[in-house]
Amino acid sequence: CPKGIAFPNTGHHHLLIDTDLPALDQEIPSDRQHLHFGAGETDARIELPPGKHTLQLILGDHNHVPHNPPVYSKKITITVLKD
Numbered sequence: 001c002p003k004g005i006a007f008p009n010t011g012h013h014h015l016l017i018d019t020d021l022p023a024l025d026q027e028i029p030s031d032r033q034h035l036h037f038g039a040g041e042t043d044a045r046i047e048l049p050p051g052k053h054t055l056q057l058i059l060g061d062h063n064h065v066p067h068n069p070p071v072y073s074k075k076i077t078i079t080v081l082k083d
């Protein structure tokens with residue numbers, strides 16, 4: 001659900017790009033490597049330069065803090081090809 005809505009076992013997605021999991025007991029950073037889907041989005045289009053990249057999802061609560069226990073995906077590696 002969108003950020004700011006405090007509800008048990010609820011949160012929003014964060015996409016980690018080319019980075020490891022953040023601290024699990026703090027607010028997830030917000031920068032180009034940590035995208036917040038604070039409107040509750042379940043899909044997105046992102047643009048990355050050609051080459052290898054890693055992607056990983058982690059849920060954060062209404063304050064962008066991972067749940068306890070944290071809910072995150074495996075990290076995957078993708079290759080972006082040139083046009």
Ligand SMILES: [Cu+2]
Binds near residue numbers: 003014037038060063
């Ligand atoms: Cu967030």
